[in-house]
Amino acid sequence: MRFDELELEDAVLDGLDAMNFLETTPVQELTIPIILEGKDVIACAQTGTGKTAAYVLPVINELSKGQHASNGINAIIMAPTRELAQQIDQQIEGFTYFVPVSAVAVYGGTDGIAWEQQKRGIEMGADIIIATPGRLLSHMKLGNIDFSHVSFFILDEADRMLDMGFFEDIMSIYKELPKSCQTIMFSATMPPKIRTLAKSILKTPEEVKIAISRPPESIMQTAYICYEPQKIAILQHLFVESRPQRVIIFSSSKLKVKELASTLKRLKFNVAAMHSDLEQSQREEVMKEFKNGRIDILVATDVVSRGIDINDIRLVVNFDIPHDPEDYVHRIGRTARGTGGEGLAITFVSVEEQYSFKKIEDFLQKNVYKIPVDPIIGEAPLYEPDKNKQRRGRGGRPTGKYPVSPRGRQRK
Structure with a gap:
């Protein structure tokens, strides 16, 4: 109409x-x-x-x-x-x-x-x-x-x-x-x-x-089945292979956002954190710098997944599983704006999160492609969501001292 x-x-x-x-x-x-x-x-x-x-x-x-x-x-x-x-x-x-x-x-x-x-x-x-x-x-x-x-x-x-x-x-x-x-x-x-x-x-x-929409097929959805301590090593490995630009990394807690951003800064990545503890002026400045391309990686809580339009996002990473399937759709939808609907979304799935991720797959009515974890990072767990149903949770609490992939190199 x-x-x-x-x-x-x-x-x-x-x-x-x-x-x-x-x-x-x-x-x-x-x-x-x-x-x-x-x-x-x-x-x-x-x-x-x-x-x-x-x-x-x-x-x-x-x-x-x-x-x-x-x-x-x-x-x-x-x-x-x-x-x-x-x-x-x-x-x-x-x-x-x-x-x-x-x-x-x-x-x-x-x-x-x-x-x-x-x-x-x-x-x-x-x-x-x-x-x-x-x-x-x-x-x-x-x-x-x-x-x-x-x-x-x-x-x-x-x-x-x-x-x-x-x-x-x-x-x-x-x-x-x-x-x-x-x-x-x-x-x-x-x-x-x-x-x-x-x-x-x-x-x-x-x-x-209005029926809850599912992500467009043009968004390539992938996942790594891994142990919680392997997540940062996988992330670093990804960014060594291809320099990160216009990347949003989502985490479900302010604590993990702060610690993950701090870890990535120590690894010499151009990163900023976005969470509700920041003053309004600070949040606006972070968004301005990210939109202008002066920040490559934005680590954020779900406050960014709703209510903010950011165009040309090249990659969305779910560092942990969102609270429900609809939050997953909101998150990865950031990568399909202003790019003709094309984008890439990667989700890290720990053993404790497998059952929750299976619920997301059921909602999507599709199996998300699982990328094999590079052996150099270590042996990865099998994807057995039903077996791990009793272990479901938000993933382990980060310590800020993540293991680093042997192949990882700190960017100059």
């Missing part, structure tokens, strides 16, 4: 045309008309399906009609991370080029100057507030926010927010909103806790469910 077939205002369509947005994605086609009708919505759609535009466009469309408060907050968009909040803010900026609708992003990890800027944006009556729950609650407790004019309440990546422990914060904010507020909820997954939240805040909602 084309956007001009939807009941959108001309100024909104002009913005879409300027951004070369012509055809809707499935989630946009199904969701936008429902939101325009004023109904509550619960939508199951993952990152990469165009879900941000699916809720942003109808909200902008309604605000552009001039029938809402001119000096009040009309829409609240909740996001689990500051990175996603920033991305939503950027998309709104593009979509509102021909529309007099303003927005401000409100998130933590900033200095006092940023806090005052956010506060000023709120007090000046930005039409749309994009916020992380904790920071919005902080402003709310200080009396900085008037919720009386809010007509739209949107939760993006609701499952992530609940995983991060934001249920009480969300409910505290929701209770301050007008009863007539239209509520829209997007989630990549639909576990029972999401159903419980939906029943608490949605009024006879329409449900939209």
Whole structure:
């Protein structure tokens, strides 16, 4: 479906045309008309399906009609991370080029100057507030926010927010909103806790469910079946064979990210770490340096796998197995952006992780090709996921003192 077939205002369509947005994605086609009708919505759609535009466009469309408060907050968009909040803010900026609708992003990890800027944006009556729950609650407790004019309440990546422990914060904010507020909820997954939240805040909602997409066939997916201590040796061996450029290495904990980045630095690789302990300014600087090619390897937690667009990634390495198959799809999908859908993904699978990786293969409905471990690195375990079912876990805790492949050479 084309956007001009939807009941959108001309100024909104002009913005879409300027951004070369012509055809809707499935989630946009199904969701936008429902939101325009004023109904509550619960939508199951993952990152990469165009879900941000699916809720942003109808909200902008309604605000552009001039029938809402001119000096009040009309829409609240909740996001689990500051990175996603920033991305939503950027998309709104593009979509509102021909529309007099303003927005401000409100998130933590900033200095006092940023806090005052956010506060000023709120007090000046930005039409749309994009916020992380904790920071919005902080402003709310200080009396900085008037919720009386809010007509739209949107939760993006609701499952992530609940995983991060934001249920009480969300409910505290929701209770301050007008009863007539239209509520829209997007989630990549639909576990029972999401159903419980939906029943608490949605009024006879329409449900939209987009089938969870699998990685495109053009992404070459491979894996090494290995022992946990062999992972860094395999990684070094890969980078000796081919100099790393535009590489993201994912790990599931901040501790492992820090230690892995430190180890790679000692091996003279051009690497930086990205995790939630960094100040916002530090994270932005790391992303800038990586996007500009001044950093070859980015070691990151899953905070990067959702909500950040990075083009031309040549390789994604899963240093350990993600928490669920959908996180695996999010991670390796980074390598298919801006490259015509082509990319390479390598996953390291320890003995303890074999059963979890088998679940990912079942989800993918395919067997991922297993690359033999070079004998010089040592004997590798057999792939016996059912046998190792009782041993499943997150892999051994790194010590920062990984064995090095005898063939490895530190780069000059």
